[in-house]
Amino acid sequence: MLPWVVRRTRLPLLSLRCVDCRSETATTGEGRFRVNANGKLLDVWLLVRCVSCGRTGKLTVHERTPVRSLDPAELDGYRANDPELVTARLLDPLLARRNRFTLDWTGAWRLDIPAAWLDEGWPVRVRVVFDDPVPVRPERLIAQGLGLSRNEVLRRIKCDVPLRRSTSTGFTFTVMAGD
Structure with missing residues (x-):
């Protein structure tokens, strides 16, 4: 299996x-957080910038959260603007739902394929x-x-997931020989 x-x-x-x-x-x-303390409560935002006008906005990560309820390593990551924490929060579907945004993956991913895969029978x-979790249609x-064209894919491919429905989880497919 390739x-x-x-x-x-x-x-x-x-x-x-x-x-x-x-x-x-x-x-x-640059993936920056803003952390604001109010007594023993914290607010944490992920800062975003408009591509068109450059205005900075905030996505709420934590709101009025007791300091002790946060993991100390996570809190340090917010203060240090840890890039892995930025990525984890941005890809969190709960954060997207709460802040009413969707992710546009256009041009943000690539497909790595083994070089000599056509040598297979x-x-x-x-x-x-x-x-x-890059959402993409298998076809x-x-x-x-x-x-191949998408019509050719529909004709020659046997897949374990629906070809015309987006997925972001792994799947397998079989390529049948062409005519």
Whole structure:
């Protein structure tokens, strides 16, 4: 079974309406948190910047949270603007739902395929693994990887997930020999 790997090349853009210019695209920029203490309670925000006008906005990560309820390592990560913590929070679906944004993965991922995979005998079995939860339609991913049209993919591919429904979890498929 051949391995294909979907890897993130950068953080995705956020589909989030700017209050100034009404643009729908924002970025995390350098990935900075803002931590504000009020007595024994903390507020933590992830700062985002509008791609069009440059206005800075805030995504609520924690609101009025008791300091003792946070893991000390996590709190240090917020204070140090840890890039891995920025990524983890940005990819957290609960944060996206609470702050009403979606992720735009266009151009933020690549597909790594072994170089000599065509030397295999037909049919070829392939396992697709995701390093990050990049939502992609299997038919588009396979078409890109094989250099086929999407109609040809639908005709020649046997897959364990629906080809026309987005997924961000691993799957396997079999490529049948062409006519």
